[in-house]
Amino acid sequence: MIMLVHYNKVGTVSLGRSAFVGRNKRSALRRMANTFGAMRFAYCALHGLREKGVMALLVATALVVTSPAWAAGEDKIAVAYPDIGEPYRAIFEKIVEGIEDRANSRVVKYAVKPSADSAELKTALRRQDARVVIALGRQGMKAVTPDRGMAMVVGGVVTVPESEARGLSVVSLSPDPALLFARLKVLMPAAKRVHVVYDLRHNAWLMRLAREAARAQGLELVAYEAQDLRGAMQQYQAIFAVVDSRTDALWLPQDITTVEEGSVLPLVLQESWNRSLTVFSSTFGHVRRGVLFALYPDNVALGKSLAGLALGILASGNHGEHGMMPLRDVRIAVNLRTAQHLGLDLRRQQPSFDLVFPEP
Structure with missing residues (x-):
């Protein structure tokens, strides 16, 4: 890091940006930094730049960096x-914590109420000169109407229609199938086939990823489409009629049509238990109810990833990867009672689990 030290006429020393040079000299130095870049300016400082009492001293022997507190022209990331209310407030606060950890002083936060005025928010974003907006949740996404030249990253949503996701970078709360299938093979090495029921309108993008991920793990993915509750029930009955519990597993994605909590999920859990069929899920709450395992968000790590996307956009000027992206910042919850019922010995692996049920 470079510190500028100003020796004034009476011999006292002042440190920091507010006192190291006079107004004119400060403006000149700032223009110099803008013109040649912070690294070139630091290079000059290292070689003993002196002009009318200004001396640059090297005060740390490491990489030369500029302090975000006084770097000129720093673009902002709005969140x-x-x-x-709770419990969701705490979840979003953790995501924001991760964003701030990664992006530091660039972050400007806006808490958006359901009745938020999009025009007012847009004016506020323009006033802050925000170049990238990270919108969290459906509520945050709906409130933001970015200006031309303002990129948008979305997180904390399960899914977005692919037509709406074009031109955006949307990190879903649906765990990456590659991570789910890799974990399945660790917990159930005999697995050869994965069944899943999904609604094409919500999860077509996820199934494309799932097919590739299954091939990579040597698994066969058998996907069944359903567009309503009745169709979903029929597809599950068809699955239960053909499964081999020794080598088959059932995946429950985040899908409001095919994994409906009131009637579909209880049926699936009961029939799977009766057949000793392994069920794994993309929803944390299902583990408590009896599925073998689920992957769920590491909220702070997710925030850091969202900030990384935003910083990448600022650095390159390129909006980067567009459309829906799966969640890769995950933790694992495992139901040990279900594992015992399925004949799986997970004692060696238990230290790697983030949460276990039943709780000790």
């Missing part, structure tokens, strides 16, 4: 997140 729009829902202003809602």
Whole structure:
């Protein structure tokens, strides 16, 4: 790091940006940094730049960096997140914590109420000169209407229609199938086939990824489409009629049509238990109810990843990867009672689990 030290006429020393040079000299130095870049300016400083009492000293022997507190022309990253009650408030606060950890002083936060005025928020974003907006949750996404030249990253949503996701970078709360299938093979090495029921309108993008991920793990993915509750029930009955519990497993994606909590899930859990069929899920709450395992978000790590996307956009000027992306910042929860019922010995692997049920 470079510190500028100003020796004034009476021999006292002042440190920091507010006192190291006079107004004119400060403006000149700032223009110099803008013109030649912070690294070239630091290079000059290292070689003993002196002009009318200004001396640059090297005060740390490491990489030369500029302090975000006084770097000229620093672009801002706005974060729009829902202003809602618990337990969801704590989740979004952790995501924001991760964003701030990664992006530091660039972050400007906006808590968005359901009645938020999009025009007012847009004016506020323009006033802050925000170049990238991270919108969290459906509420945050709906409130933001970015200006031309303002990129948008979305997180904390399960899915977005692919037509709406074009031109955006959307990190879903649906775990990456590659991570799910890799974990399945570790917990159930005999697995050869994975069954899944999904609604094409919500999860077509996820199934494309799932097919590739299954091939990579030597698994056969058998995907069944359903567009309503009745169709989903029929597909599950068809699955239960043909499964081999020794080598088959059932995946429950985040899908409001095919993994409906009131009637579909209880049926699936009961029939799977009766047949000793391994069921794994993309929803944390299902583990408590009896599925073998689920992957769920590491919220702070997710925030850091969202900030990384935003910083990448600022650095390159390129909006980068567009459309829906799966969640890769995950933790694992495992139901040990279900594992015992299935004849799986997970004692050696238990230290790697983030949460276990039943709780000790």
